[in-house]
Every structure is written in structure tokens, then in C-alpha cells.
Amino acid sequence: MRGVRCRPMVVGALALLATAGCTSPGAYWRSRGADLLDVVPMSIAHGWGIGISAQATPLLQVGLGITPIVSQRYGYDDRYIHGIWNEYQAGFPWSMFVADLDAIGLVSVPDRPRHIGFFEGGGITLLYRWQVLRDAPSGEGERNGYYEPNITSWGRHPPLTRESMGALIIPGARRWLEFHDLRLEQGDDDLTAVLGSPMRATLWGTTREGVPASRAWDLFELDAFLGPIGARIGVRPIEFVDFVLGIFFLDPLLDDLPTPIEFEPRPRDAEVPSDG
Secondary structure, three states, rough: HHHHHHHHHHHHHHHHHHHHHHHHHHHHHHHHHHHHHHHOOOEEEEEEEEEEEEEOOOEEEEEOOOEEEEEEEEEEEEOEEEEEEEEEEEEEOHHHHHHHOOOOOOOOOOOOOOOOOOOOOOOOOOEEEEEEEOOOOOOOOOOOOOOOOOOOOOOOOOOEEEEEOOOOOOOOEEEOOEEEEEEOOOOOOOOOHOOOOOOOOEEEEEEOOOEEEEOOOEEEEEEEEEHHHHHHHEEHHHHHHHHHHEEEOOOOOOOOOOOOOOOOOOOOOOOOOOHH
């Protein structure tokens, strides 16, 4: 009897999936795949450095580093930072004076804006990350090595850059960095006319100004980097609920991917009869 009762539920679930496949297979399955990646963000990296870190929501982000860690990562961090990106990480005690490491030639981190207070900056920084995702289809934005962060960067477009400052008890801060065109500011108007060419690039600069970025309040994460390689894995329980409900066309986090707009081919214009 129990099997008979469960059969309508199974049939109903299969019918929902079949309906999804018939209506918009691209948007539905891409959204389910993105939801699944959100549940278990993970990445591997190669570079140099020794350190470990852990996070349990933005209220607890701690790291311990024998050295700062500079790496290139492969994997999925979230829907903004994924694929291949450069990353700089500093755990305690390096995270306490990350902007001063430029003096010894390790990185080039601009000073934090003065208007950012103690609580807005996440309190005492116990873990610092600078993540850079580059848009360089022709290689003009690539650089030898993985020395991030940097105040300046070459490229057709400014890199997508985010910094995170983890703290204890006080929620860690996270923001997107804004870049400005240094050549344009110096009056090089001729270059701006050819920025669309893949062979030309401009010089971008940042001052660590930017808009706040969303924080993952359900993220539990472990990260380790030993010598040339490292790995990071996390879990997000709320994203798991969103993934399960998304199978049944529910989207509590409102993060499903939009359905692509389909354009019908334009009809050929009628031939205009000649005067002859």
C-alpha cells in the first residue's frame, strides 16, 4: 500500500521535470546547475605561500599564515568569481598590516579610504582576500606571475576585483573595487577612440573605493595552502534548500537565470519592382 501511495508523488515529480524540459530546457537546467554549484563552492590553486583559514558565516573568518598566499585559482567561488582568477590572501598576522607589505615588495595594496570606520571595515582583520577576474580575450590583460593585488592593471576593460576582510564577531566586510582610466585622466584622448580594438589596452588604477558586495551568511568554509598548491571547499545550507525547491519551480532566493529571449528571423523585404 505504501508503494501505491508513493507512486502518484513520483509520477508528479517526473511530470514536473518533463514540463521543465518542454518549456525552457536551457534556462531551467542552467539554473539548477548554478544552484548546485552554489551549494558546494570549491576551488584548487597553484602559486606560493603557506597558510590555513576557516569561515563560519561572516561573523567568524579567521586565518593563520606563515606567509601571504599568492595564487591562481580554478573552480567556483560564487556566481561572480568562478572559472580562473588570481587571488591574494593574508592570514594573521599578515592581515593586520596588509597595506604595508608594499614596503618589502610583496604586493601593492592601496591604503584603505579614511571614511571607512572600524565597524564598517569588519573590525580587526583576521583574514584578507583580494580576488581578480580578468577580461582579456586577446591576452592584453595577462601578466607573468600571480602577484595580486596591484594598484594598476592593463586591459581593455577594468578587472572584476573584490576584496574581503574577515573578522571575529563583527561581520566581515566585502566590497567591489572601482577602477578609473589613468590614460584618459592624463589627456590621452586618441587611445579612447580605439579601445574597442582587441590589440589595444589602457591602464586602470584603483584606490580601494567601491560599493559593498553581498556576504554569504550561510557559508561554512575550509581553506589550506601548502607550498605550491592549495584547495578550498565550502558548504551553504540555504543554497541547498534553494536547489531542492528549484527542482519544483520554486526560487526563494530569486537567483534563477532568466530565459533567453528568442528572436524570430526577419522576413525578407519584398522586391521593389524596377521602373523598367
